[in-house]
Amino acid sequence: MKKLLFQFDTDPVPSSFDGVVAYDGGADHLLSFPNMNPDNVEGIVHGAIFTRGGKDKQNTAIFVGGSNLAQGEALFDAVQQIFFSGFRVSLMLDSNGCNTTASAAVARITNLGSIAGKKAVVFAGTGPVGQRGAVLLAQEGAAVVLTSRKLDRAEAACAAMGDRFGVSLTPMQVSDSPSTRAALDGAQIILAAGASGIELVPEVLWRDSPSLEIIADINTVPPLGVGGLDMMDKGEVRHDKKCIGGLGIGSLKLKVHRAAIARLFEANNQVFDAGEIYALAKELA
Numbered sequence: 001m002k003k004l005l006f007q008f009d010t011d012p013v014p015s016s017f018d019g020v021v022a023y024d025g026g027a028d029h030l031l032s033f034p035n036m037n038p039d040n041v042e043g044i045v046h047g048a049i050f051t052r053g054g055k056d057k058q059n060t061a062i063f064v065g066g067s068n069l070a071q072g073e074a075l076f077d078a079v080q081q082i083f084f085s086g087f088r089v090s091l092m093l094d095s096n097g098c099n100t101t102a103s104a105a106v107a108r109i110t111n112l113g114s115i116a117g118k119k120a121v122v123f124a125g126t127g128p129v130g131q132r133g134a135v136l137l138a139q140e141g142a143a144v145v146l147t148s149r150k151l152d153r154a155e156a157a158c159a160a161m162g163d164r165f166g167v168s169l170t171p172m173q174v175s176d177s178p179s180t181r182a183a184l185d186g187a188q189i190i191l192a193a194g195a196s197g198i199e200l201v202p203e204v205l206w207r208d209s210p211s212l213e214i215i216a217d218i219n220t221v222p223p224l225g226v227g228g229l230d231m232m233d234k235g236e237v238r239h240d241k242k243c244i245g246g247l248g249i250g251s252l253k254l255k256v257h258r259a260a261i262a263r264l265f266e267a268n269n270q271v272f273d274a275g276e277i278y279a280l281a282k283e284l285a
Contacts, residue, residue, distance in 0.1 A: 001059045002028040003265050006048050008036040008075060010066030010095070018065045018094070021254065025261025027061075036064075037071065038078035045079055049087045061090045061264035069095045069128040070160070080271070090270035092260055092277075097253065098128035099274050100260065103281035104253035105129070105191060105216050106136040108244045111285055112214050112235055116141030119187045119211075123147050123174065123201060123225070124194030126157040129218055132274050133191050134158075138167040139275075147174040147183055165274070180205055184212070192217040192225030203228030207239040220246035256281045 005027035007014050014032040022030050033044060048060050064076045072095030079091055094100050109115060115137065122134045125146035134157075138144045146169045148154035154171035161169055174183050180201060184190070188211055194200045196219055206212055207228060215238075219225035224246065228238060233245035259280055260272050270276075 001052075001056055004029050004031060004048075004060045005261065005264070006044065006060070006062045007032040008041065008044075008062060008064045008079070009034050010036055010068055010071040010075060015065050018063065021257045022063065022261055025258040026265060027261060036066075036075055038074055041075060041078055042082055045082045048089055049083065057086075057089055057268035058265055060268070061092070061261075063261070063264075064091070064093045065095055067096045067128075069098050069131060071095070072098070072128075073164070076273070089268050090264040090272070092264055092272040094257070094260075094277070096128040098132045099272070099277040100257040100281075101129045101218055101249065101253045102132035102136055102193075103274070103278040104256055104285075105133055105193075105218060105244070105249045106140065106278065107281040107285040108234070108249055108252060109137075109189060109191070109214055109216055110140055110282070112242050112244075114141075115189055115214075117143070118189055118213075119143050119145065120189035120191065121145045121147065121183050121187045123183070123190065123192045124198075126153045127193055127195070130191070130193030131157050131161050133193055134169050135161050135165045135167050135274060136278050137189070137191065138169060139165070142189065143170070145170045145172050145183060145187075147172045149173065149175040177202075177205065184209055186211050188213045190215045190217075190226065192219065194219065194225050196221035197223060199223040199225060199227055201226045206241070209241075212241050214242045214244070216244040216249065218246050218249055220250060252281065252285055255284050259284060
């Protein structure tokens with residue numbers, strides 16, 4: 001029986017990246033649906049859960065993606081509300097790599113040492129990866145500061161993640177060199193989660209920091225999010241700090257993404273959100 005993955009994307013054009021990884025993760029056929037939202041998903045979910053019975057149900061799964069995390073979370077929650085009794089299939093959320101990339105980044109960070117009780121700063125943290133990365137760092141015991149160029153956006157992201165995961169995050173406005181220095185003061189860990197090609201933390205601002213221990217950057221498009229890193233870094237020491245670059249994170253992200261897709265087809269009752277995907281990342285790291 002064919003393994004069918006329903007790709008529910010909140011954007012007008014479903015992600016080609018997610019489509020490729022779906023096949024690499026073991027899906028035999030991808031059914032892609034654009035512009036998905038809680039109001040239009042019910043009929044398609046019914047088609048997924050009513051067409052196969054017994055163990056055959058594990059050969060159908062649903063992947064929720066798209067560029068907007070809040071929309072993805074709403075859709076993810078709506079799909080679960082449609083399930084009932086044994087009429088369900090396995091489900092995964094990864095809006096814009098929110099869970100797989102964040103999980104890979106934090107797994108790389110924690111492989112370099114315990115972060116409990118340490119100050120971690122997530123720069124440009126209002127995007128999908130930044131928000132979920134902040135959650136995972138907080139769940140590992142770090143005191144997490146989430147930054148944005150606009151304070152209200154940082155506050156909204158911290159509130160949203162607090163409501164969903166019960167973590168306490170500190171919002172901070174960072175928009176220039178003085179505010180970047182202020183964010184770095186006393187920090188042991190940096191996770192740069194900004195858009196491609198934007199330098200968030202110049203090398204001159206972090207190289208002489210007496211407190212910094214670990215620096216991670218998800219960016220792979222020059223200029224990198226943290227100046228002075230190499231995108232291939234997987235713990236290389238630069239200015240006495242352990243560094244993790246975008247491809248160092250990305251190589252694990254792809255392993256995690258593929259493995260999560262494969263596991264969707266092992267049973268029909270699995271739910272892969274931040275916690276489940278992070279556990280997989282730690283296993284693979």
